[in-house]
Amino acid sequence: MWKKWMVCVLTLILSMPVVACEANPAPESQPAQQTLPYRIEVLADQLDVPWAMDIASDGRIFFTERPGRVRVIQSGKLLSEPLISFPAPFISEGEGGLLGLVLDPDFANNHYLYVYHTYKEGEVTFNRVLRLREANHAAQIDKVLLDKIPGSSIHNGGRIKIGLDQRLYITTGDAHEPIIAQDRASLAGKILRINLDGTIPADNPFSGSPVYSYGHRNPQGIAWHPDTGILYSSEHGQTAHDEINRIEPGANYGWPVISGEQQKEGMKSPLLQSGDTTWAPSGMTFVSKGPWKGQLLVANLRGKQLQKISLDATRPDTVLEAATLFQDEFGRLRDVVEGKDGILYLLTNNRDGRGNPREGDDKIIRLVPIQP
Template identity: 55%
Template structure:
């Protein structure tokens, strides 16, 4: 788990910034990380800037996958060769070159027709670089200790360069020089435009990736074993600096207009951002296992991938240097505001629901419950027995690890006292083994600086089992602690008022029985439940609503329930299910019939962030693999609307809970043995509105966005202190710092005036 330099959201002024302890000049840089789900194994990529298409090789499927750079969705497939890895694109001829690493061929594909125009026989092609100025394509082959040179017009091999175990390759199209890393020799070979070897530069251990900043003529090389980047002067061919980065740096991409260098740190799960002026790290972007990386310099979006994952990460520098975003730095924050920093690891948009879903924690061990402290910290349980905290943008190691029972039991419920700010009481519900028996208990701790002490057992020996342990605990508007318990796989216990199984319980915060409970000297508030796991109160009426798992064979199947809970009522299990009726037994406001949702945690939406959602009941479903949104008329016991959202997007969902920021938080449960885990499961997700008017007012449009809306390039506005320039090839506008503007103009990349 990444523990520092998160991309974060500060619950302050609704701004997203990148948390960093480095160069304050870059405090305004921040990044959104989105995901393009991938059915295969993405290996490498190249960008066709003219068509705004990203070509990604699918190593196992033998295809080239097209990603639309506007929508960030897969737009097509091109059949290529077995085991495609390296890929290059020649904009001058509109040809794509795909190397079949173990097929020993290079396929030459017409990007327009998507047809293979030629097959070039080549032993173990790996990395590919294209010089579109002189129409030469360079391909490394480590098994033959060679770099093959292909004529881009005839697509014939015209030369072979000798390099021991070549790996990464890059071309400076301005000078014609070619740079090739040798992993075994710890060197970079430099060839001129006539393919003559002109220098061999000693770098550090196991160099792999290489990239050239054509504007500054600086070359950057990743050294995998020393976890550094070598900085090479392209005129003198000498190493001028070594930059420590993350663990196992692999590849490099360069954003020329901003002079930013991006380095994938595979083992650190992040990307280092290097300022090309100072050659120092200014930001770190959390991304899962990044390996390959490319940049679309037309949009300045980065695409990172690893063939061990089934996703391509799309990283958008959402202000770059040129956007007019107001900045907030962590140095200006109070301690409580720093505690409120929330890491944003990934973001996915759902326009059909007008929402986006942010991943704020991943690679968790079956998260079960979440609660929020008034000082900004977020506490959550993992069913395996861990209690963890998100604070200052960092996810802690477990602050307590309990010995718990397994299967459906474990560390389940969590609640912070309504007066947590003063008394720091924290409540847990967990299952434990007592020789051959399983029980559940509710305990209270005193928390101090993420340490627990003074354990007090409030309820104990609640019947438990490998299945049906309930486990949700939550304080109601009456300041009482409500507890859901399952029937412990002994369904008759649900009707037994001498047993705490199959009930919703209600106690005082000290464990005593409230005097107004429906049954004298009993914690029981309602009974006749099979396995209730979600409870919440309507924000206006205060009416309690609970979700409950239906039978799985003992009384039919399915028929999950949503019940309106009243004191002392009997909800029928196992006497009735679904639409069955019996005197004195309550029916659900809705049940699923023969469909199975497996409803778990639930919450009423109590916020104006998404005004249409206010007062609706959200239920996380496990087997249903969706978030159920229910519009309930509780006064008339009617269901006005029922809708599944995020269906199939995040797998099994364990809990839904409102945060103090007014957003809905969701926990996934794909590591519980019944799901199909993604590479970064399990996760904590946050649902926010797709369109945020506050952000729109604070954050004016970026120059390229102004341009695409029809504003003439010369009328584009820049933030104070930045200069407006225009890309020489397309006249697209950009706003950059004055020194960068001078360099871009000097090297012919940009101009500072155009005609209307």
């Protein structure tokens, strides 16, 4: 009965009219011309597709490599032994593998970290979210928090972050089955929200469900504005039409019914979109201190650049300025992270099968603020 009802609902959605118009127009993105107020340094090189990173209060840097390793940088040096290496049924095929990572807010005491990875069960591909526990320079799986997220060789999403509300947010792709992004009974094509123990928050928009927003194609970045607390995400479009969205609980972001500048009643159009060019936006962060305080930074894969976006805090749907930095200077950028000291970190992904590896790739690059 549930499946028949869902088919009827999806058929109705697809039959509604779509309007193509200029949704939420934004300033045209321009290369930044000012002198860079940061010093560029290479923190680590010869890495194997680093995907996500987080920084502990003791200064250690934890990051994932897509083939299945969690690595650690301590006192500025990359430790030779990984914190953990994932065996089968873990897989690293296409865009799948060990993707997102975030440390628990109380990591100094409980030593919990959370990861998102792809695996196979027979011939079926899934993703899941694990809680790991670190001890004595190693980590073990402590608990499976969320399982059977539909997966594929493409469109796995994979970003995980802990929100200002101390909930775990998870981005999932449509697993190359676009229509299931509209199915609220599926975990694919969504932004999910769970408690840190894997239970469902009572205040989620759909009772008993981890679904926070839906209608996403392949979201790979999430970040909260430090002043307003508003959640934003980055999303890969189909053949260009990449998006930056303001995320609202329970909202439908349209895929595959609408994308880019298209609009439809009951569906959200993007705050900013790439038009006929391709950014392939991935990790993102708001800068909380230093020369770029208040700016939204977005790592671009196909665009081979870092976007710097200025939003109006009093009008959260208004983009004041959009600039691009480091155009093809480092190649494909997967993630951007801010440390508590204001240092910014960029992860390159030139060895992910879609880039052109350069000497020393892949790298973690840091931008150190230049003191006035």
